[in-house]
Amino acid sequence: MKPLLGLSRVVLERCPTLEVPETSVMAVGIQRDEVEKIRKAKGIKVQRFERTLNLSRSRYYRWLQYETDLPLEFVLGIKKIIGLTNSEFLSLLVPHTEEFLDVLLVTAYPGTNSKLANQGRNHILEEELMKQSKLGEQDDIYRLILCYYALEYKGQHNSKNIEQERLENYFEKVETFSLFDVILYLVYVDFTIDQKDGYGRNSNFFLVKAWIKQQLKYVHSTDLKIVFGIWLDVAMLQYFADDLASSKKTLEEIQSFLNEIGHETFDNILVKNLLEYMKNFSRPNDQMQLIMASKNLVEQHKLLLSTFEYDYWTQLLAQYEIAIANLLIIN
Numbered sequence: 001m002k003p004l005l006g007l008s009r010v011v012l013e014r015c016p017t018l019e020v021p022e023t024s025v026m027a028v029g030i031q032r033d034e035v036e037k038i039r040k041a042k043g044i045k046v047q048r049f050e051r052t053l054n055l056s057r058s059r060y061y062r063w064l065q066y067e068t069d070l071p072l073e074f075v076l077g078i079k080k081i082i083g084l085t086n087s088e089f090l091s092l093l094v095p096h097t098e099e100f101l102d103v104l105l106v107t108a109y110p111g112t113n114s115k116l117a118n119q120g121r122n123h124i125l126e127e128e129l130m131k132q133s134k135l136g137e138q139d140d141i142y143r144l145i146l147c148y149y150a151l152e153y154k155g156q157h158n159s160k161n162i163e164q165e166r167l168e169n170y171f172e173k174v175e176t177f178s179l180f181d182v183i184l185y186l187v188y189v190d191f192t193i194d195q196k197d198g199y200g201r202n203s204n205f206f207l208v209k210a211w212i213k214q215q216l217k218y219v220h221s222t223d224l225k226i227v228f229g230i231w232l233d234v235a236m237l238q239y240f241a242d243d244l245a246s247s248k249k250t251l252e253e254i255q256s257f258l259n260e261i262g263h264e265t266f267d268n269i270l271v272k273n274l275l276e277y278m279k280n281f282s283r284p285n286d287q288m289q290l291i292m293a294s295k296n297l298v299e300q301h302k303l304l305l306s307t308f309e310y311d312y313w314t315q316l317l318a319q320y321e322i323a324i325a326n327l328l329i330i331n
Contacts (some may be wrong), residue, residue: 001190002240003315004112006230007183008308011109013226015102016308018109020125030075032064039082053077076140086141086170090178100141101180103129107145108187111152114315125149131178140156144170144184151191164192170201177207186233193241201241204236216257228254228267235274236316244278251275266301270294270313277320288324291317 011018041044049055055074079089080257083162090100106125129146129298147163167188174181185208193200208230217229238247251274258268273294280286298305298313305313 001112001117001187002193002319003114003312004186004190004229004233005236005309006226006228006233007105007109007112007187007304008312009229010101010179010183011105012306012308015105016306018106020103020106025122025148032066034092035078035082036064038084042082044082048081049078052081062274084088085173087174087176087178087181090180095305100145101183103142104145104148104180104183108183112187112190113311115173115206115311121199141180148184148188151188164199174207177211179211182208182230184213186230186237189237189241193237200237200244203237203241205238208234213315226231228258230282232271244281248275248278251278266297266304269297284324288321291320291324 021056046057049060050057053074055070055077059068059070063070084092103125107129111117126149129142129149144167144227147166149172151167153162167184171181171185171188177185185203189200189203191200192198195201212227212231212234215223231250235247235250235254238244238250251271255268255271255275256272273290277287277290280290295314295317298310298317
């Protein structure tokens with residue numbers, strides 16, 4: 001798989017230790033007043049929670065008042081009873097508190113980092129995913145993560161398997177992406193991009209770009225680095241899917257935005273070099289010079305970069321370098 005900058009930056013912010021998050025209790029990150037409004041609007045009585053979940057009326061109301069937390073299976077049970085879709089449920093989560101996102105990050109990141117890709121199964125993670133996936137409905141959030149986890153250990157095949165079908169069906173149903181959806185979509189595209197006529201080679205990234213556009217309206221400087229990383233991931237995945245025209249267009253959009261806001265010189269130079277690289281396919285020697293200049297820049301900034309970001313740039317540029325070296329040998 002290819003490295004992903006957006007994923008690397010989200011991991012750095014949310015779970016840099018890559019430890020499996022605690023998922024036994026759903027903390028205050030869900031908008032509980034909205035849950036109650038939906039319950040009342042649909043005419044669902046609290047007694048149904050008592051009968052179906054063994055969740056007492058008093059405990060439910062204490063949860064609404066943030067006086068206590070509930071085990072995750074209760075929260076997912078409430079979700080199912082009041083008829084929330086995954087997207088509706090995710091929309092009720094306060095940004096940056098989604099435990100689902102943390103679990104997805106720990107699940108997906110190792111496969112995109114060549115240093116971690118061959119470390120073997122994470123049995124603690126696998127056990128947690130199996131436990132949580134049994135609590136929800138067929139397309140529940142943990143089942144989606146478990147599908148992706150299973151894919152990584154099954155490896156790539158020319159024919160679709162059941163996990164791929166479930167993930168692709170989920171993406172078809174979602175009308176608006178959350179950050180969780182963006183990350184899941186990108187890692188899945190990354191996984192399938194080398195398959196002949198695979199999902200990754202037919203992706204238009206429409207919902208990812210819509211998410212980026214929405215985020216750019218109000219993000220803070222820290223979040224902007226994540227949005228930029230995800231935007232660059234789109235360009236790189238387009239490139240590795242042999243969609244050079246779309247990749248160049250995306251890089252030009254990124255470059256224009258970075259110039260407009262006066263973003264960090266480091267990011268600007270690397271985007272410029274990648275764009276020039278794609279414009280010089282008839283001159284592999286020039287391409288090699290651009291990649292070497294980019295590698296030198298990364299080394300100069302090594303002490304300023306997180307391990308995640310340093311690994312990303314070194315792995316990405318190494319892939320470009322190998323491609324050029326092979327081309328020079330052929331010529």
